[in-house]
Amino acid sequence: MSSETLKATAELEVHEVFNQWLKAARVKDVDGILACYADEVIAYDAVLKLQFKGLQEYGPHWRYCMEMCGGDGIFEPAEPSIHADANLAFLHCLVRCGGEQDGEVKTSWMRGTQCYVRRDGQWKIVHEHFSAPFDMESGKALFDLQP
Template sequence: MRAVHRSWFDRTAARDLDGVLAHIAEDVVSYEHEAPLQYTGRERVRAVCRMGLAAAPGAVTWDVPELEVMARDDLAVAWGLNRMTAETADGTTEESWSRGTRVFRRRDGEWQMIHQHVSYPYDLGTGEARADLRP
């Protein structure tokens, strides 16, 4: 699981969309930051990743500094706080944190993400997402 995540971090920094998707199952179900509530299938997740990379003209990184992993047989779960950075057109770097949980199944000897849930907490008073929070 840690190797899969390191690959995602490296492939994101390299803007290698095919590499980012290499460990994502065709039948993945992903709950992303933005609407709609659910994205089903690798191609839908590809579109989200493509939009994310296109939104930042400069360097883009993400990592999970305190990644937790539990694996049993052919099923694994990984979770932690996601840190994303993006260099804007004016050269400044923006950072955001969100929550992430990912479920994997080993298929034909390789780990594939079959489910992902990423989210921002929200303000109870306003109902607005809180992408400005830091651990």
Template sequence: MPTQREIDEAEIRQQIDRIVEGIEAKDLKALERVYAPDVVSFDVEPPLQHVGVAAKLKNWTNVFTFFEEVSYEVRDLTLTVGGDVAFGHCFGRLSGKLANGPATDGMWVRATFCFRKADDGWLIAHDQASVPFDIASGKGVVDLKP
């Protein structure tokens, strides 16, 4: 019989799968269901933080405008699960066919998710996506692979 921690980890992994499915289907409603209403997101695009689910969904809307067809890959997902909070990190990559025609392999980002257990399950309360930067040039390094 699985422990509560194992059950919770499986549910969180399902939420990550739902993010991938929502992105690939360009389904904002599906994505909305994985975020807490007060989510704080430190995304790769300005500003420094996006507060609330509407702001997070605006980021996804921008992605969906940029891509005609989009896919999202998650690698090396690691989770740490507690009673009502959990965190995880992985590498993620958006790729696909751009709205203006060409295909792109995208870039790998470092992703961190912080989950909070609520009445309706595990929701993302905070996320962060980042790329390393070159200190000498001050520019992001976007050609690294896990």
């Protein structure tokens, strides 16, 4: 196989894992979400803590986030971009995230990055980062920005 074919195959495989992650997040299937991560994942999420080390820390955080909102989760990526080689890949995009709170749908655009490694033929997320920009003067997150 040529290096271009290997790269295209790896990118397609990572895209499939990303779609699995999205599908699970949208129906709040925390076990399905967590199946996409390596045990040693390091995550920087926009909620609560600066850093989560390992699936044992990140799993309860995902459960907490899924319980915050009613209804299905809203996870809508805009133009995900994947770069991969045989065993390492990263994906970045803007993601519209949210759900229902107090009978009202609330969402905001977040910046998202996931880094994947292939081990034993399976791609797993080893690093994830979600964030929202903020106003330096007020210190408030800018949740109303649009792409």
